[in-house]
Amino acid sequence: MINKGIYPALLTPFKEDNSVDYDALSDLIEFNIAKGVSGFYVTGSTAEVFMLTSEERKNVMKTVYETVRGRCSLIAHVGCIGTDEAISYGKYAEKLGFDAISSVPPFYYNFPKSAIMEYYKDISSHVDLPMIVYNIPAFSGVSFTIEDIDLLLSDSRIIGVKNTANDYFIMEKMKRHNPDKIIFNGYDETYLAGLSMGADGAIGSTFNFMSEKFIRMKAYFEDGNIDAAKKEQNEANIIIEALCSVGVMQGEKAILRELGINVGKCRRPFMEISKEKERDFIDTVMRHL
Numbered sequence: 001m002i003n004k005g006i007y008p009a010l011l012t013p014f015k016e017d018n019s020v021d022y023d024a025l026s027d028l029i030e031f032n033i034a035k036g037v038s039g040f041y042v043t044g045s046t047a048e049v050f051m052l053t054s055e056e057r058k059n060v061m062k063t064v065y066e067t068v069r070g071r072c073s074l075i076a077h078v079g080c081i082g083t084d085e086a087i088s089y090g091k092y093a094e095k096l097g098f099d100a101i102s103s104v105p106p107f108y109y110n111f112p113k114s115a116i117m118e119y120y121k122d123i124s125s126h127v128d129l130p131m132i133v134y135n136i137p138a139f140s141g142v143s144f145t146i147e148d149i150d151l152l153l154s155d156s157r158i159i160g161v162k163n164t165a166n167d168y169f170i171m172e173k174m175k176r177h178n179p180d181k182i183i184f185n186g187y188d189e190t191y192l193a194g195l196s197m198g199a200d201g202a203i204g205s206t207f208n209f210m211s212e213k214f215i216r217m218k219a220y221f222e223d224g225n226i227d228a229a230k231k232e233q234n235e236a237n238i239i240i241e242a243l244c245s246v247g248v249m250q251g252e253k254a255i256l257r258e259l260g261i262n263v264g265k266c267r268r269p270f271m272e273i274s275k276e277k278e279r280d281f282i283d284t285v286m287r288h289l
């Protein structure tokens with residue numbers, strides 16, 4: 001079952017020797033379950049997925065599944081440039097017992113839209129799990145029109161979109177044209193805008209350490225307490241502005257380390273935050289957490 005709430009897009013913790021730290025991954029999951037998240041988005045952009053080997057990618061999925069043990073919804077991002085590889089991750093997610101899969105469109109080769117549409121159909125024909133399209137034009141280089149999205153969503157196996165894009169008119173059309181599909185907001189800094197334009201929930205990287213703000217924001221919005229919801233978004237955005245100034249994932253990992261969850265650093269070529277910047281950054285964030 002896909003709960004319509006707040007889903008951290010899980011980071012991948014690394015040890016000093018650069019190998020995946022599966023114990024720290026379990027700690028991160030427990031930390032977030034205790035806060036009441038609705039589920040996890042696994043092996044997506046935030047997980048540095050394209051810098052994991054396929055074995056690591058599967059082991060991360062397995063660790064998440066075994067740690068969660070049915071306590072919340074699980075979506076596995078299976079996106080790859082090649083359809084067969086994406087299908088193999090999808091089949092693995094199905095075997096484990098994930099609730100849904102998701103994928104960025106195939107990128108790099110400027111595939112025509114027809115090939116991209118075929119990619120989603122192909123995966124859905126081979127994997128018996130609902131699919132959530134991951135729209136992230138700034139990273140994938142693929143811009144879906146509303147016509148593309150409507151066409152994808154006309155397939156009953158495609159149950160929604162994770163929309164990491166700031167055109168909220170398109171998001172409103174996605175939901176209005178397809179009221180029974182699930183729309184997840186992608187940019188955490190505009191979640192309140194997303195809620196007012198039809199988002200059912202949100203998947204985001206900053207929820208790794210501050211999901212409670214967004215859980216409250218959603219509840220305030222649903223109660224009609226817009227002032228309180230705005231206050232949560234403003235507080236969160238002071239933190240997100242600071243994150244953007246040091247590198248989002250590097251910053252998120254620094255904050256989690258400060259909170260006692262040893263997620264390590266990001267893989268190269270991501271660069272480390274300079275020591276001078278790091279202290280200042282952490283102090284700013286801690287004041288607003």
Ligand code: MN9
Pocket residue numbers: 009045046136139164186187188189203204205206240248
């Ligand atoms: O999709 C995330 N997007 C990326 C979710 O990582 C590209 C967001 O959670 C952003 O990291 C966050 C900061 O811009 O909104």
